[in-house]
Amino acid sequence: MKTNYCDYIIVGSGIAGLYIALLAIERGSVLVLTKGSIDDCNTRYAQGGIAVAMGKDDSPELHFEDTISAGAGLSDAEAVRILTDEAADCIADLIKFGVPFDTLDGEITLTREAAHSVPRVMHAGGDATGEHIEVTLSRQVRSTPIKVLENCLASEILVQNDKVIGVKALDCRTGSVEEYHCQYLILATGGAGKLFKYTTNSNVVTGDGIALAFEAGAEICDIEFFQFHPTVLRLPGVAPFLISEAVRGEGGILKNVEGHRFMPDYAVEAELATRDVVARSIVYEMNKTHSDRVFLDVTHLPSRLITTRFPHIYRFCRDHGLDLTKGLIPVAPAAHYLMGGVNVNNWGETNISGLFAAGETACTGVHGANRLASNSLLESVVFSKRVVQKTEMTTPPHYDEDRSDEAIFSCLPNRKVLPKIPPFNLPNLQSLMWDKVGIIRSGESLEKATDILASWESLLPQPSDRPSYELNNLVSCARLVTEAALFRKESRGAHFRTDFPQASPEWQRHIVFTKNVTK
Ligand SMILES: Cc1cc2nc3c(=O)[nH]c(=O)nc-3n(C[C@H](O)[C@H](O)[C@H](O)COP(=O)(O)OP(=O)(O)OC[C@H]3O[C@@H](n4cnc5c(N)ncnc54)[C@H](O)[C@@H]3O)c2cc1C
Numbered sequence: 001m002k003t004n005y006c007d008y009i010i011v012g013s014g015i016a017g018l019y020i021a022l023l024a025i026e027r028g029s030v031l032v033l034t035k036g037s038i039d040d041c042n043t044r045y046a047q048g049g050i051a052v053a054m055g056k057d058d059s060p061e062l063h064f065e066d067t068i069s070a071g072a073g074l075s076d077a078e079a080v081r082i083l084t085d086e087a088a089d090c091i092a093d094l095i096k097f098g099v100p101f102d103t104l105d106g107e108i109t110l111t112r113e114a115a116h117s118v119p120r121v122m123h124a125g126g127d128a129t130g131e132h133i134e135v136t137l138s139r140q141v142r143s144t145p146i147k148v149l150e151n152c153l154a155s156e157i158l159v160q161n162d163k164v165i166g167v168k169a170l171d172c173r174t175g176s177v178e179e180y181h182c183q184y185l186i187l188a189t190g191g192a193g194k195l196f197k198y199t200t201n202s203n204v205v206t207g208d209g210i211a212l213a214f215e216a217g218a219e220i221c222d223i224e225f226f227q228f229h230p231t232v233l234r235l236p237g238v239a240p241f242l243i244s245e246a247v248r249g250e251g252g253i254l255k256n257v258e259g260h261r262f263m264p265d266y267a268v269e270a271e272l273a274t275r276d277v278v279a280r281s282i283v284y285e286m287n288k289t290h291s292d293r294v295f296l297d298v299t300h301l302p303s304r305l306i307t308t309r310f311p312h313i314y315r316f317c318r319d320h321g322l323d324l325t326k327g328l329i330p331v332a333p334a335a336h337y338l339m340g341g342v343n344v345n346n347w348g349e350t351n352i353s354g355l356f357a358a359g360e361t362a363c364t365g366v367h368g369a370n371r372l373a374s375n376s377l378l379e380s381v382v383f384s385k386r387v388v389q390k391t392e393m394t395t396p397p398h399y400d401e402d403r404s405d406e407a408i409f410s411c412l413p414n415r416k417v418l419p420k421i422p423p424f425n426l427p428n429l430q431s432l433m434w435d436k437v438g439i440i441r442s443g444e445s446l447e448k449a450t451d452i453l454a455s456w457e458s459l460l461p462q463p464s465d466r467p468s469y470e471l472n473n474l475v476s477c478a479r480l481v482t483e484a485a486l487f488r489k490e491s492r493g494a495h496f497r498t499d500f501p502q503a504s505p506e507w508q509r510h511i512v513f514t515k516n517v518t519k
Contacts, residue, residue, distance in 0.1 A: 005181045006031040006147070008391070009167060011154040011209065012188035014041035015130075016359025016380040018137035020186055021146045022097065023388040030146045031180060033169050035153035035466060038138045040204045042190050042360065043377070046130025047244040047312065048113055049123035050094075050381075051374040052087040055110050058118045060084040067375060070115050070274055071368025072493035073508045074222065079346055079365040083375070083382050090381035091122070099136045100124050111309075113249045113373040114272045121374045127244055127312045133377070153466055154208065157185065157216035157355065164216075164354035172466045184354055184391050187213060187342060188384070191360040192477045194470075196335035197427075197434035200229055200242045206470040207477030209361035213342045214476065218350045219514045221363040221407065222340030223477075224484035227371050227494045228439045229336035230254075230278035233329065234293040238320055240334045243296055243313060245373045248272060250309060252298045255328070256285040262294075276370055276494045279333040283439050286332065295328035333439055337376060339367040339494065340484075343512055348387035351514075358384040365510075369493025407510040409517050412483055415454035424456045426471055429478060437482050442498045446486040453479045484511045 007028030010017045017032055024030045034040070053063040063084040068075050095101065101122045102109045112119040124132035141148065149169075155177060156168040166181035189209030193201025214220050231248070233241040248254075248271040254263050266281040267273035273281075282294050298306055303325040307314050310324075317324050342357035344350055344364055350357055359380040366379050422428045436449035456475050463469040488511060490504040491497050 004179060007182065008184050008186065009033065009180055009182040010186045010188055011167065012041070012190060012359070012361070013038045013138070013148065014043035014188060014190055014359060014380070015133055015137065015377055016384045017186075017188035018134075018141055019093070019381050020188060020358060020384045020387055022137065022140055022144065023385060024391070025144050025146050027388065027392060028183075031182070032141070032146060032148045033152045033154055033167070033180070034148065034150055035172060035208075036204050037150050038141075038148055039134050040202060041134065042193070042202050042205055043130045044134040045200065045202060045242065046133070046377055047127040047242055048246045048374050049111065049121040049129045050091070050377040051116065051120050051372070052091050052122060052378065053084060053120055054088065054108065054122075055119055058120055060087070062117060063087070063120060066116055067366065067372050070370050070372035071366075072370050073503065074368030074492065074510065076365025076368070082346055082386070083366045083379060086382045086385070087378055090378070090385055093385070094133065094381065097136055097140050099133050102126065111246050111249055113245045114269075114278070115274045115372055116374075121246065123246075125312070126308065127246065127310045130377070153469055154189070154212060155463075155469055157212050159216050159352060162353060164352055170466070170469065175465060184356060186348075186387060187355070187357040187361050188359045189361045191338035191341070192474070192481075193335050193338070195430065195433045195474055195478050195481065196438065197430040198232065198240055198332070198334035200232055200240055200334050200336045206474050208470065208473045209357060210341055210480070211473035211476035213350065213355070213357065214480065214513070214515065216352060216355070217515050218352055218355060219343035219409075219512045220341065220480055221343035221510050221512045222369070223338070223480045223513070224488050224511065225339035225367070225369050225494050226335060226481065227275055227337040227339060228279040228333040230275055230282055230333050231296050231331040232334035233317070234332040235320055235330060241316055242336075243329060243331055244310070245275070247296065247298060247310060247313065250298075250305065251301050252296050254278070254282070255295045255297055257289045257291040257294065274370055275373070276496065279439055280496060282333055293330040293332045296331050297328050298324055299326060299328070335434075335438075337371055339363070339369065339371055344383070346386065347390035348383050349390065356387045356390075358387050369495060406508070407512045409512045409514060410487070411515065411517050412479065412513060415451060417458045418451050418455045421452050421455045424459060424475075426474070429456070429471070429474060433478055433481075437478070437485060440496055440498060441485055443486065444499075446482055449482045450479070450486055453482055480513055484513065487511050
């Protein structure tokens with residue numbers, strides 16, 4: 001077993017996993033486990049960019065205020081302060097590693113995105129920010145002694161005497177399962193977009209870290225808050241492709257299929273309203289016009305701006321027969337980003353000693369009920385750096401949860417197993433989540449979904465390969481999302497219920513699920 005020991009084991013090779021690996025290798029031995037190839041992740045698809053207050057009219061304080069305001073009353077102020085104050089330091093690291101952020105006359109160029117009060121979003125390759133980050137970090141990792149095991153799926157967290165000792169992992173090519181031991185286990189497994197029928201997320205984003213952490217006894221917080229991106233290409237036979245927020249930031253407008261510009265009817269900020277408002281408005285317009293799409297129009301913008309600022313989107317659309325400079329882009333919302341996740345404190349620590357979480361899989365509290373665009377890449381680096389800083393401290397990791405006063409802790413309720421349920425498979429799970437737990441929810445739709453999910457859970461087969469592990473993890477996450485959404489009897493941020501359409505001060509609290517409630 002000694003040969004399988006490393007000081008740090010990191011699960012996941014997106015921005016959070018690779019950035020942690022690069023910092024941690026200065027302090028000890030590092031093993032990265034990733035279930036696909038190193039660059040299979042959401043990070044590489046990020047388009048818009050990474051937020052940082054560096055413009056002349058900007059400040060960390062203003063960034064703080066915009067983030068708090070997007071979070072709809074649930075952002076953790078201390079965590080947001082850390083995010084905005086420590087941003088520049090982490091961006092300097094990315095630049096040092098070689099991420100080629102776009103510049104003009106030697107100055108980094110900044111874009112404005114929805115709900116940011118000033119231009120603040122750095123980008124690389126126009127709209128290929130994530131790809132540049134992922135390629136740069138993975139190249140750096142390859143130049144160090146960091147060991148990376150691809151096609152290796154973490155399948156169980158090993159805990160002994162309330163402390164993490166390692167992880168079990170499946171070799172996806174041979175089907176064998178091995179134990180890997182460590183001092184620090186860091187989950188950087190991304191979100192859970194594959195829960196839904198329509199999603200912008202990569203196929204590897206199946207909520208594994210959340211399901212494994214919950215099973216091991218970790219706390220799961222704010223999991224009902226799932227962000228749906230308003231503008232995802234909706235073309236028959238074409239996989240959902242994100243049309244970045246920055247396209248609206250640069251002046252793109254939304255029209256329904258009858259040609260009416262509808263966003264000013266719903267919000268004074270029109271197309272620059274927060275994502276939940278824009279996504280819901282699109283759903284209302286689609287219902288009103290009996291259509292499965294609306295249109296994004298950029299034909300009034302200079303062609304050169306479109307082709308130089310959004311080369312990746314321009315090319316993708318052109319390859320599918322759409323010329324953005326001349327025609328309208330058919331779009332509809334899709335599941336995009338999970339605000340909640342494994343509950344961590346401001347150092348990325350979970351309630352299990354030695355177990356950390358970072359990136360989209362963690363709930364640091366910065367996003368609250370709704371994420372401000374381009375804050376997730378930033379959160380991934382700021383709190384990842386803190387994970388490594390914490391492991392350097394001389395005192396052993398100690399969980400110091402700072403949201404417990406404002407949280408309701410609960411186990412999952414017991415539910416009856418239904419005698420007749422739809423067959424358990426990925427398309428049925430994704431359709432159930434899209435139809436009943438999607439952009440517009442109700443007590444009735446959530447009750448139906450929880451009963452089916454609990455019944456499926458009771459029948460889960462023993463997993464043996466990557467698809468079966470992923471499906472089991474997805475159903476566990478689906479249950480957590482749905483139970484939390486049912487529990488929260490209000491609408492707030494990205495969580496909207498027709499039976500409780502308003503936010504309620506009583507619910508300005510977090511919901512935390514854990515297997516063993518002690519608080
Ligand atoms: C299309 C798109 C555009 C986006 N645009 C932006 C943007 O412009 N700005 C912004 O801030 N955010 C954006 N986001 C969100 C942002 O990209 C993600 O939140 C961020 O990249 C998450 O990074 P991560 O390292 O946490 O996870 P990921 O990059 O998703 O990486 C997760 C890793 O974990 C691995 N993994 C998962 N489970 C296991 C397991 N069981 N065992 C082993 N490995 C496992 C995966 O293979 C993968 O390597 C966008 C997201 C998408 C999908």
